[in-house]
């Protein structure tokens with residue numbers, strides 16, 4: 001791959017990078033990544049996002065301790081055979097690695113969203129707190145992942161903070177009308193970027209009616 005990957009090279013190689021070096025992320029790169037994030041579309045262009053960049057040891061440790069506890073609880077009944085080299089086992093190992101080293105990553109980027117979704121529901125009519133504008137904050141988060149990859153930084157979209165979000169918001173003084181949509185650990189990768197493994201779009205695509213696959217072209221070129 002060339003030094004400056006093309007858009008499609010970036011898209012095809014932006015995968016969850018969970019083994020990150022502790023080396024600092026230069027502010028100029030972080031600024032570029034955030035500038036890409038805010039280019040995302042949002043409902044009525046309200047841009048209902050805000051970013052909280054955790055770089056100091058104390059807030060990172062607060063986040064990391066709770067993230068690790070939640071991850072250990074989630075996988076407490078999972079057994080991992082050291083000889084198992086399946087995709088599932090490798091994913092589980094990297095997931096646990098990130099949880100165990102979260103406090104060491106140079107940046108934990110919290111993409112926060114205004115609690116105003118679904119649009120059009122008057123605040124007084126809602127039951128409970130509205131979610132943090134997922135439909136707008138997730139495109140923003142994806143732009144961030146792509147920009148990080150383009151700049152040679154590893155990142156991973158995580159959501160396990162939802163199990164301790166109230167405590168997290170209180171600790172970080174996030175106002176009640178905002179929530180944390182995703183948490184993105186960010187740093188230079190220990191390993192190499194590689195292609196993502198996904199099902200083929202053609203397996204999942206129908207034309208005009210659900211279930212109708214694309215017609216194969218005949219040798220003469222007609223459908």
Ligand SMILES: Cc1cc2nc3c(=O)[nH]c(=O)nc-3n(C[C@H](O)[C@H](O)[C@H](O)COP(=O)(O)O)c2cc1C
Nearest residue numbers: 014015016017018095098156157158159160196197
């Ligand atoms: C909505 C969502 C939530 C996720 N939550 C977590 C998480 O809490 N922790 C984690 O390590 N990865 C998390 N991931 C990353 C996925 O596990 C990962 O993207 C997926 O397994 C595909 O892996 P790949 O991108 O390396 O191919 C999440 C991804 C998405 C889209």
